[in-house]
Amino acid sequence: MKILVPAGLAIVACLLSENGIAAEPVNIGSRRELFIDKHLVETMTGAARLQLHRPRKTDDVFVHDTAWEGNRSMYHTVFRDGDIYRMYYRGSEITVDGKGYGIPYNVTCYAESRDGIHWRRPELGLVSFRGSTKNNIILSGEICHAFVPFKDTNPDCPGQHLYKAIVPIYKPTRGLHVYSSPDGIRWKPMSDKPVITTGYFDSQNLAFWDSVRRRYVGFHRALRGGPGMIKPPSHEASTKDVMTATSSDFLKWSEPDWLTYSPSRWTRFSTPKTSVSPYVQLYTNQVQPYHRAPHIYLGFPTRYVAGRKKLTDLNRRLSKSVEYFGVDYTDGGFMTSRDGKRFQFWDEAFIRPGPADEERWVYGDNFQALGVLETRSGPPGRRRELSMYVGEGFWRQCRLRRHVLRLDGFVSVQAPLSGGEVLTRPLVFDGNRLELNFSTSAAGKIGVEIQQPDGRPIKGFALADCDELFGDSLDEIVSWHDNPKVEGLAGRPVRLRFVVRDADLFSFRFFSER
Template sequence: MTRFGIGLHPFAASLYPMSNPTPLTIGTRREPFFDGHLIEKLTRVSHELIDPNPTSVVIPFDEPWEGAYSLYCTVIKDGNLFRMYYRGQSAIKHKESLCYAESHDGINWVKPKLGLVPFKDRNDTNILPIEGDQELRLTHNFTPFLDRNPQAKPDEKFKAVAGNDKHGLYGFASADGIHWRLIKREAIFRDGIFDSQNVPFWSESEKCYVLYFRVWTGEGYHGLRTIARVTSQDFINWSQTEVMSFGDMPQEEYYTNVTEPYPLAPHIYISMPSRFVQKRRWMNSKQAKARGVLEDREADVSDTVFMTSRGGSAYDRYFPEAYIKPGIDPQDWVGRNNMVSLGLVQLDATTLGLYRCRHYASDSCHLNLHTLRVDGFARLRAGYKKGKVLTKLFTADGEQLFLNFATSAVGTVRVEVLDADGQTIEGFSGRAAPKLFGDSVHHPVKWSKNRSWSELAGRPIRIRFTLSEADLYALQQQ
């Protein structure tokens, strides 16, 4: 749903001019407009979720140990190297394998011939060995991450979880991302169902490990699939389970959670879960068989939604509509398709990439790269007629203000600063207010008469943007 500003924004606390609430403290963090956290009022401005751009880049699951049921991918950017981990499985009753691929640009991928685990008469596989896998089926949903805890040991640069409801979740560590060992012989956490991609990471903002995982709304496997979370200081002892809430949204079924810190603003967690719709059949069995869909998987459909969180037990489904729809390809109208892989990565200075599973339950199962502008999940947009954006009250900080914005050839972004009472601040408004045009993901706002953003440091302020044929994506004080 696009939100249109025609007066008071839904998240505004009071009418404008306003009383003086406690100002937000955003410091020098980047603040993309993924939700209503910083927005007080919109006038003739729409707040839009933006479709990512599908590319021709494809990573096929075409090895004999991969195939139709390859899923639960994780992408990690480790310095200049992109690492991909995923489950390989050619048929439901066939053995699962933990597979590995590498890239130096996130676009061109190779499956290295590691020679660590054979498959039938093949020794040149990209399969990784996992301790304890034969007894515990740990390759089903092995989910690694690069541990950004400053206290992490060098031989535990990477950590991971894998498991199921019968045995619990097991913890793993690795120095190189290739050779993995169990952290403990016993499960590190048991209070969940876990039959999904369960997501751990170190939270820089919460200063702890966070684990998002599969539970059901009823007992055991009854009700709907949903998401819960726990935290830990040591990755071994975990807090009590908190089931996540979704604001005013009705309960929907989430097959995955794909929750991770946004790379450019890690205090914001983004989530792109697969929304699962049971028993909604888009094609009949005869049509599915003709298209190569296996084992009646056409009985359900799936898409992807977009949510945010700033820690705690609540997601914000600010945009309730689908983020990635199945689209025009019939084979993507099959349940468990359109899942986004864990791991939003920065491809270059202006571009982010995410990977979407397509043709699941078919021999042509593969990943497709989608790209988006930095901060480009959502935008504030004004057309030819001027529109206005008023931020909530926040404390000024840093030496300079930067914006991520884009205009047309005739478009403008005008920037004014208001005090806590809603009055313009001399030197930062009126004729002194900058009028920007162009396209930049990190553009410094410069004031006339040698005025500096640093003069405002410590003051509670609002910013009023006047937009014409312009998009605004993010702001940052630095």
């Protein structure tokens, strides 16, 4: 006897998870989706894996060689604003002698660029430094330890508050204060009291307008195990970490929460014959929405490793007065989130210090600037890339080196020539074309199959029907027997099966081509 099951019931049945609970299809609409985690992955088989990609170092693009920038310039912030790129950073000097160290001044400086590569210091005439206003300083004093601005893209933001900043001030009450500006140059406080007081704040704290969730989001430094803070597992000392809070108006903020990490960051490591902090700590966080996929947060935290006693002679000379200047090290990490609280934390460095003779094995080096810029480094017609800026030469001659990465190129589904596959969870999309960002070897290739939720290939979209994809493209349109049209599948649950051979698949999106 043949039992006929209505099509709707068949779809529901095939969407049931192993425990019998209906697995809701993920509605991705026409969003660009990056393989920065396994959020959309049902299975990954063969030799397929998620591979973190490190950016390529290029040249120094900004050297802090003015008197007011000193040997302690850091906490850079960069963002695009119309036809220009803006940069804000701290200028500061540290003096070291046998009794300790001193910091005679902190200032906030401004620079700008037309291409993200060549930067200039406009002579603003706003703040006097050693008797002259011929400089690019916009602020001075206690607010300049880490003055971190952004352009407010909230459509309801009034013009006089178009640029905003979050600022740590330590007296009389330690906390984060908020400032605003109509032009990004001239700043005023928005409140005479701190808006967030739970935290420690002695780093590059940040905030932004989240256009997807329609709220302001902030991330700031706090100490687990510090005064009033929770302690990390089995560890008594305070540990540098990150908290987050949200606001609807930038003045009233929620009580901060700790970030959580997967896999857990609370994993011990040790080195022989040394006393090492049992945790890799986070000094900065550098979390922002990714501009090509703003529902995804990307973070580029500075990882802080304390107490490693193996020093070069250079580091010993630099650290005679304060031990942690020489026995602690910093490099760059990578983490991602889809809700702003739970982060996928990669346990390998995104930015490594590099060869010892290049002198980046010093506490304060390898701090990545806040902000990832889309730039073009070649002649017109050369494809665009991502520029990231990393500090070097701390305590000596501070400078910024540009690092570059392909668009969406943080993580890929990677497999050797023997091949690997990724099958997505059931998805619902909007659009009439499927676009991939990928790179293959000369022998490699990628194939795409669109399936029913139960895993059956949809007629005309089977793997055998897919036209071969190979080469290196940011936006290749997939076709099956020369037919790229997928609008007939839009709005209903489907799965995507990607077969990868000696290739990297970085992202995909459905979109409407007229």
